[in-house]
Every structure is written in structure tokens, then in C-alpha cells.
Amino acid sequence: DIQMAQSPSSLSASVGDRVTITCRASQSINNYLNWYQQKPGKAPKLLIYAASSLQGGVPSRFSGSGSGTDFTLTISSLQPEDFASYYCQQTYSIPYTFGQGTKLEIK
Amino acid sequence: EVQLVETGGGLIQPGGSLRLSCAASGFTVSSNYMSWVRQAPGKGLEWVSITYSDGSTHYTDSVKGRFTISRDNSKNTLYLQMNSLRAEDTAVYYCARSRIAVADPLDYWGHGTLVTVSS
Numbered sequence: 651d652i653q654m655a656q657s658p659s660s661l662s663a664s665v666g667d668r669v670t671i672t673c674r675a676s677q678s679i680n681n682y683l684n685w686y687q688q689k690p691g692k693a694p695k696l697l698i699y700a701a702s703s704l705q706g707g708v709p710s711r712f713s714g715s716g717s718g719t720d721f722t723l724t725i726s727s728l729q730p731e732d733f734a735s736y737y738c739q740q741t742y743s744i745p746y747t748f749g750q751g752t753k754l755e756i757k
Numbered sequence: 758e759v760q761l762v763e764t765g766g767g768l769i770q771p772g773g774s775l776r777l778s779c780a781a782s783g784f785t786v787s788s789n790y791m792s793w794v795r796q797a798p799g800k801g802l803e804w805v806s807i808t809y810s811d812g813s814t815h816y817t818d819s820v821k822g823r824f825t826i827s828r829d830n831s832k833n834t835l836y837l838q839m840n841s842l843r844a845e846d847t848a849v850y851y852c853a854r855s856r857i858a859v860a861d862p863l864d865y866w867g868h869g870t871l872v873t874v875s876s
């Protein structure tokens with residue numbers, strides 16, 4: 651199975667900050683990497699697919715990059731509604747594993 | 758509008774069975790990859806199973822031989838039959854649709870249904 655190591659596991663930041671979350675795959679997954687946001691008690695929401703493509707309706711302050719084994723999710727200027735948990739997921743091979751998540755909290 | 762609505766969760770004793778349903782609207786289940794993802798209380802997301810549009814199915818190792826994913830095209834509904842349930846299967850179960858795009862992202866999710874396995 652492909653392991654997805656996400657870091658950090660938690661992060662405190664302020665409104666307006668630039669934030670980067672990383673995800674590292676245990677083997678190359680090309681660009682088969684998606685990012686999701688989840689708020690408490692809610693279903694996850696797709697943000698970025700295929701490593702760098704922005705899902706429709708998602709604000710442009712969210713961006714993704716990377717290929718192979720190393721990927722990043724960047725939020726260019728944090729807004730109050732961005733405080734949530736974030737997960738990466740590889741869909742290169744079964745089982746389609748998720749990272750352990752990053753909880754983004756208000757400083 | 759695309760919607761997914763899960764039902765069928767509840768409290769079940771270890772060793773018991775449950776069938777989860779996911780009623781879809783706004784698209785055709787048979788034309789898309791459909792997945793189940795679960796989340797144990799206070800934990801992260803765990804991919805459970807997928808059915809492809811050709812009918813093939815795959816599972817995470819911990820549920821192989823116990824869970825079965827299926828769909829009823831006439832009802833436009835996805836199912837997850839869960840047998841021999843264990844305490845570690847306790848979680849919110851989400852059904853999700855894969856967008857037809859590179860990396861098959863899960864673009865629509867249901868609200869989830871809670872399964873609690875306990876005596």
C-alpha cells in the first residue's frame with residue numbers, strides 16, 4: 651500500500667497568513683493527488699485534484715503543486731472560513747489512501 | 758443538482774450485519790466510480806471501497822471478505838453490505854462520487870451515516 655505522510659499534523663495561524671501543508675507519498679504517484687477540506691460535523695469538500703487543478707467554486711487563494719512523491723497545498727491569505735482540517739489522498743493505486751490530516755487552527 | 762443521501766446506520770452488536778444505502782440524484786450512479794469512505798470518531802478519513810463503472814470492485818484490506826459494495830441502477834442507489842462487524846468498524850460512513858477527471862477526485866459527498874458497533 652502507498653503511505654501518505656502529511657505534515658504538519660496541526661498548525662496555528664492568523665487571518666491573512668500564508669500557509670503550506672505538505673504531503674509525501676511512499677512511492678511515486680505521478681499527479682494522482684487530491685486535497686480535501688473538512689469542517690467539524692461536515693463531509694469533506696474537494697479543493698484540488700490532480701495535484702494542481704482547482705475544483706470549480708473553490709477560491710483562488712487555494713493552490714496545489716507537486717508531482718511524483720512530494721506535494722503541497724498552499725493557502726495564500728487565510729480567511730476565517732479556512733480554519734478546518736485538510737487531507738490529501740492518492741488515487742494512483744488501490745487502496746486509495748488518505749494522509750492523516752492537518753488541523754488548521756486560529757492563532 | 759447532485760445529491761447523495763446515506764441511510765442505514767445505527768447501533769449494532771459485534772458480529773452483526775448492516776446495509777448502508779446511498780441514494781443519488783442529479784447524475785447516474787452506473788456511469789461514475791462510486792466510493793465509501795469512513796471516519797472513526799475523532800480520527801482521519803479512511804478509504805473503504807470503490808465500484809467502477811464497469812462493475813468491478815475493490816476494498817481496503819481490513820474489510821475484505823466482510824463488506825460488499827454494490828449498486829442498483831434502477832434505483833440509482835449505492836450500497837455497502839457490512840457483515841461480521843467489529844468495534845473498529847465504528848465510524849461515520851460517507852458515500853462519494855468520483856469526478857470523471859484525472860486522479861478520479863471525490864467531488865460530491867453525502868452527509869454521512871454513523872455506524873456504532875458495540876455490545
